[in-house]
Amino acid sequence: MSAVAGRHLVLVGLPGAGKTSAGRLVADRLARPFLDFDEELERRAGCSVTELFARDGEAAFREREVDLSVELAGRPAMVIAPGGGWMANPLAAATLRPAARIIYLRVSPAAALDRMGPALAARPLLAGADPRQALEGLLRRREALYAMADFVLDTEALSVDEVADTLAVLTREFERADG
Numbered sequence: 001m002s003a004v005a006g007r008h009l010v011l012v013g014l015p016g017a018g019k020t021s022a023g024r025l026v027a028d029r030l031a032r033p034f035l036d037f038d039e040e041l042e043r044r045a046g047c048s049v050t051e052l053f054a055r056d057g058e059a060a061f062r063e064r065e066v067d068l069s070v071e072l073a074g075r076p077a078m079v080i081a082p083g084g085g086w087m088a089n090p091l092a093a094a095t096l097r098p099a100a101r102i103i104y105l106r107v108s109p110a111a112a113l114d115r116m117g118p119a120l121a122a123r124p125l126l127a128g129a130d131p132r133q134a135l136e137g138l139l140r141r142r143e144a145l146y147a148m149a150d151f152v153l154d155t156e157a158l159s160v161d162e163v164a165d166t167l168a169v170l171t172r173e174f175e176r177a178d179g
């Protein structure tokens, strides 16, 4: 095995991009463990992301994301779904990048909103009066950072299954390229 074989597959993109749902499926297909940042941080804190934002503030949540990134950088290859803001946190992304292949799951704000439906309420940054405008703002601020991924996959016209299939193929290609 070369030094770079067995990198994590890290999925980034807006809330609603499919990081959690497609990530879980592709992890099954690749027989790799799956880790969702939001779920893991909620489990460790014993409360929801919404409660964490309200109690400790967003900056403290971002620090927790950095700490978890440091921890995961030393682990065997997994499929990882960070929260939507992880790639916009340069320290978190730089920590995991050498041990990862990062895929940007691209989705438009309109399609992301359709996909999330009532689950929108669990995303504190989208909880205001105009979630569409909030998502568009997030995309404007983050798009250039998301696009620094190793590969951009447009998910707009793909089902969750199709995204997972494509991710499995991409991972095999990455593994071949890495030797």
Ligand SMILES: Nc1ncnc2c1ncn2[C@@H]1O[C@H](COP(=O)(O)OP(=O)(O)OP(=O)(O)O)[C@@H](O)[C@H]1O
Binding pocket: 013, 014, 015, 016, 017, 018, 019, 020, 021, 022, 038, 081, 082, 083, 084, 115, 116, 123, 155, 158, 159, 160, 163
């Ligand atoms: N390609 C897709 N086509 C249709 N529906 C999708 C697709 N990807 C995800 N979904 C649906 O959209 C919803 C949100 O997906 P998911 O929770 O995986 O997004 P996420 O990127 O993890 O968001 P967050 O950053 O908020 O955690 C889920 O109901 C999921 O089934």
Ligand SMILES: O=C(O)C1=C[C@@H](O)[C@@H](O)[C@H](O)C1
Binding pocket: 014, 015, 038, 049, 082, 083, 084, 085, 086, 122, 123, 124, 125, 138
């Ligand atoms: O886009 C974001 O900044 C966030 C997305 C969610 O996954 C959570 O990590 C949290 O609600 C922040």
Ligand SMILES: [Mg+2]
Binding pocket: 019, 020, 021, 036, 038, 081, 083
């Ligand atoms: Mg998710």
